[in-house]
Amino acid sequence: MSDSNDPRLYFQLFNEIGIIEQLSRALFEARLPDGVLVSHFSVLNHMVRLGDGRTPLDLSRAFQVPKTTMSHTLMLLEKRDWIEMRPNPDDKRSKQVWLTDAGRAFREEAIGALAGEMAWLPDAFSPAEAQALLPNLERLRKVLDERRG
Structure with a gap:
């Protein structure tokens, strides 16, 4: 090549x-509870990173899934009390998604559940090596995200 x-x-x-x-x-x-997938966790993680108040349509676009798929995911998260759906003050026809304290706590617990499983990783792939990869991976993500427009 x-x-x-x-x-x-x-x-x-x-x-x-x-x-x-x-x-x-x-x-x-x-390591996630029965019935919980990474796609469900990813919505919580996305909201922690970018903030509350996203609409279901915003989230479906961010994850590049149909709105019906995102609605199903949000129903599961709401049923577990990890999110709260509130009326959108800017558009009365839509709702906004807000993380609950339980949702934030679940996210932290889920990340913590990986700690034991990943304890070997620093010996095989040093923190310095991981840190060195992040800027280029973040840049690649941003470039791809901009192009999907």
Whole structure:
């Protein structure tokens, strides 16, 4: 792959990322309560990162899933008391999603549940190596996110 424009390089990059995603998803889902998937956790995590008050449509666009799929996920999260749906003051026809204290606590507990499982990781892949990867992965995420428009 000496040609810098060879798409196989980028395919290989995305292939590795995809495999890592599959392996990490399986690891994480094995530690989540029955009936809770990484996709459910991801909504809570997204809201912690970007803030409350998103509409279901905003969330479905962010996760690139149909609004009906996001509505189903939000119903599950609301049933578990991890989110609260409130009327949207800017558009009375829609609602906004707000994390509850229980939702924030569940997110922290779920991350904590991984601690024991990942205790070996710093020996195999140092914190410095992990930290060195983050800026480029974040940049790649941002570039891809901008292009999906």
